[in-house]
Amino acid sequence: MASRLNWSPTLPEGEEPIIKVRSLTNGFGDQLVHDGLDLDVRRGEIIGVVGGSGTGKSVLMRSIIGLQTPQSGEVHVLGESMIGRDEDEAKNIRRRWGILFQNGALFSTLTVAENVEVPLREYFPFIKPPLLDEIASYKIAMSGLGPEAGEKYPSELSGGMRKRAGLARALALDPELLFLDEPTAGLDPIGAQAFDQLIRNLRERLNLTVFLITHDLDSLYAICDRVAVLADRKVVAVDTIEHLLKLDHPWIQEYFNGPRGRAAAAS
Amino acid sequence: MASLTASPDAANGEVFAPTGALTIGRAGSVSRELDAAPDPLTIDLSGVERMDTVGAYLVHRAVRDRRARVVGESSEHHDLLQQVADADHPARTVPEKEGGAVAELGAWTIESGRTLKGLVAFFGATLIGFASLIRRPRRFRVNAVIQRFDVVGVRALGIIGLMSFLIGIVIGQQGAVQLQQFGAEVYTINLIGRITVRELGPLMTAIMVAGRSGSAFAAQIGTMKITEEVDAMRTIGVSPIEALVIPRLIASVVMMPLLAFWAMLASLVGGGLFCWLGLDIPPLTYIQRTAEVVPATDLWIGLIKAPVFGFIIALAGCFQGMLVSNDAEQVGLKTTAAVVQSIFLVIVLDAIFAIFFSSIGWL
Numbered sequence: 001m002a003s004r005l006n007w008s009p010t011l012p013e014g015e016e017p018i019i020k021v022r023s024l025t026n027g028f029g030d031q032l033v034h035d036g037l038d039l040d041v042r043r044g045e046i047i048g049v050v051g052g053s054g055t056g057k058s059v060l061m062r063s064i065i066g067l068q069t070p071q072s073g074e075v076h077v078l079g080e081s082m083i084g085r086d087e088d089e090a091k092n093i094r095r096r097w098g099i100l101f102q103n104g105a106l107f108s109t110l111t112v113a114e115n116v117e118v119p120l121r122e123y124f125p126f127i128k129p130p131l132l133d134e135i136a137s138y139k140i141a142m143s144g145l146g147p148e149a150g151e152k153y154p155s156e157l158s159g160g161m162r163k164r165a166g167l168a169r170a171l172a173l174d175p176e177l178l179f180l181d182e183p184t185a186g187l188d189p190i191g192a193q194a195f196d197q198l199i200r201n202l203r204e205r206l207n208l209t210v211f212l213i214t215h216d217l218d219s220l221y222a223i224c225d226r227v228a229v230l231a232d233r234k235v236v237a238v239d240t241i242e243h244l245l246k247l248d249h250p251w252i253q254e255y256f257n258g259p260r261g262r263a264a265a266a267s
Numbered sequence: 268m269a270s271l272t273a274s275p276d277a278a279n280g281e282v283f284a285p286t287g288a289l290t291i292g293r294a295g296s297v298s299r300e301l302d303a304a305p306d307p308l309t310i311d312l313s314g315v316e317r318m319d320t321v322g323a324y325l326v327h328r329a330v331r332d333r334r335a336r337v338v339g340e341s342s343e344h345h346d347l348l349q350q351v352a353d354a355d356h357p358a359r360t361v362p363e364k365e366g367g368a369v370a371e372l373g374a375w376t377i378e379s380g381r382t383l384k385g386l387v388a389f390f391g392a393t394l395i396g397f398a399s400l401i402r403r404p405r406r407f408r409v410n411a412v413i414q415r416f417d418v419v420g421v422r423a424l425g426i427i428g429l430m431s432f433l434i435g436i437v438i439g440q441q442g443a444v445q446l447q448q449f450g451a452e453v454y455t456i457n458l459i460g461r462i463t464v465r466e467l468g469p470l471m472t473a474i475m476v477a478g479r480s481g482s483a484f485a486a487q488i489g490t491m492k493i494t495e496e497v498d499a500m501r502t503i504g505v506s507p508i509e510a511l512v513i514p515r516l517i518a519s520v521v522m523m524p525l526l527a528f529w530a531m532l533a534s535l536v537g538g539g540l541f542c543w544l545g546l547d548i549p550p551l552t553y554i555q556r557t558a559e560v561v562p563a564t565d566l567w568i569g570l571i572k573a574p575v576f577g578f579i580i581a582l583a584g585c586f587q588g589m590l591v592s593n594d595a596e597q598v599g600l601k602t603t604a605a606v607v608q609s610i611f612l613v614i615v616l617d618a619i620f621a622i623f624f625s626s627i628g629w630l
Contacts, residue, residue, distance in 0.1 A: 113358060123291075131294065174290070174319035
């Protein structure tokens with residue numbers, strides 16, 4: 001079905017992508033999750049990654065950020081190959097991106113402010129503690145949390161606040177690239193909308209490129225420049241939603257033209 | 268590379284003109300140099316190629332605190348400065364701690380009192396659970412109990428046997444070294460027999476079971492609390508006490524004396540092996556002599572203590588597991604607490620038993 005599309009997941013020659021994935025193959029046991037997956041992400045865009053459960057959205061993200069070594073294939077991020085790099089080189093690339101994990105993944109023994117300071121301390125040990133505290137403060141404020149959140153422990157936060165705190169930590173090093181794993185999952189519609197707005201504002205202000213895994217159709221419509229669809233162990237399409245709707249792929253049609261998809265499109 | 272220059276300017280005082288990148292990588296040196304520059308300060312951003320929010324924050328801070336003048340900024344710099352200014356709400360980074368050692372001691376005392384009260388309440392809830400099971404015995408979960416027998420008892424045989432065997436050898440060897448000085452090596456048999464049957468068999472078994480099973484009880488139940496399985500159980504109408512706690516309690520209480528007996532045997536075998544190889548006491552003599560010197564009351568003492576220890580271990584483990592709430596870190600903390608608490612209680616009880624049995628004449 002996908003082969004019927006006259007369409008490629010890679011950018012045209014001459015445009016240098018910020019993330020470049022080529023013929024990525026991932027699998028667990030004898031079950032393949034990705035089979036020759038290609039994907040390019042443009043600098044400065046918000047790309048949404050969608051796909052049914054088990055199509056390997058999170059595995060794709062983990063392969064890109066180096067938490068999982070793929071069976072084969074190439075991954076280039078910010079112009080650097082990510083596979084087979086030694087720890088020191090990888091560290092220098094890692095400080096240029098921020099990651100928000102699905103449930104925040106905040107360190108539970110540290111307060112929110114201390115969580116934000118962790119990457120700062122790790123990479124810039126010479127910054128003095130008072131300045132660190134001030135940096136953490138404005139990162140927290142930028143993520144839309146009130147100043148009272150700084151001294152709280154993750155267990156004292158609501159789900160939405162935890163995600164914002166995770167975002168503050170992801171933004172700690174002024175990254176060029178931001179990975180978000182289902183940031184609006186589990187948030188109420190108002191909170192989710194506010195979070196979408198926050199991501200869009202941050203992208204504009206900080207010139208971020210955002211790699212967004214989501215199931216939230218409203219988010220896709222509201223903030224994504226392009227949407228990558230994972231199906232059949234590949235990226236079957238990357239384009240604006242408008243163009244995706246014209247493609248003749250059963251999963252895409254069902255996804256965007258189902259009752260929820262139509263409701264999101266209407267709003 | 269970027270460099271930083273400060274040049275005097277007659278009209279504006281100090282002019283601070285960083286060039287190149289004004290980013291987090293230079294935050295340390297830039298903040299030092301900014302602090303060192305005297306007032307009035309002018310910051311010239313015309314040479315800055317790249318600025319991130321940390322760089323912008325440092326400039327913003329100089330403007331806020333020292334009324335520094337900013338010149339030569341591009342519109343991008345201006346935006347960034349504006350954002351940082353918007354986000355400038357100082358937040359406290361760690362919660363304030365009140366009082367000192369006294370307050371901490373007080374908090375600890377209150378906490379300990381609560382734990383003790385909670386343990387007693389939990390004990391009560393368990394008794395109520397037992398009572399309701401006796402009234403409706405069909406709700407008794409035979410399969411769960413048998414599965415626990417396997418985990419708590421059968422699977423512990425190997426490690427407890429090995430540990431007790433080695434302890435038997437160590438006691439024999441250490442005892443023999445001392446008794447040889449009086450030419451009384453033969454009393455090594457008394458030492459091994461009485462100490463392992465009466466004390467070390469049940470005690471070491473209890474410590475091993477606390478480490479193996481008490482911790483597992485706390486971790487299992489704690490994890491189930493976090494994943495809301497316990498709440499789900501309640502809403503379905505299954506009592507967590509009946510389904511989770513009672514099978515574990517029964518398994519511990521039944522398995523502990525059996526394991527303790529097994530530990531006594533293994534220690535005696537270890538001690539016997541040492542006597543045979545180290546002291547040339549033939550096994551048959553060793554067995555005969557052990558039967559003569561170890562009174563039956565010693566065995567009863569050991570076998571009476573064991574199930575009580577088992578009960579305490581399972582109670583502490585399940586209780587700590589039930590105390591887990593909301594975050595994963597608690598599972599670790601409560602598991603540790605379960606082991607520490609149960610071993611401590613076992614030793615306290617052991618001391619009480621020692622006094623009790625001596626006073627009823629079971630020397």
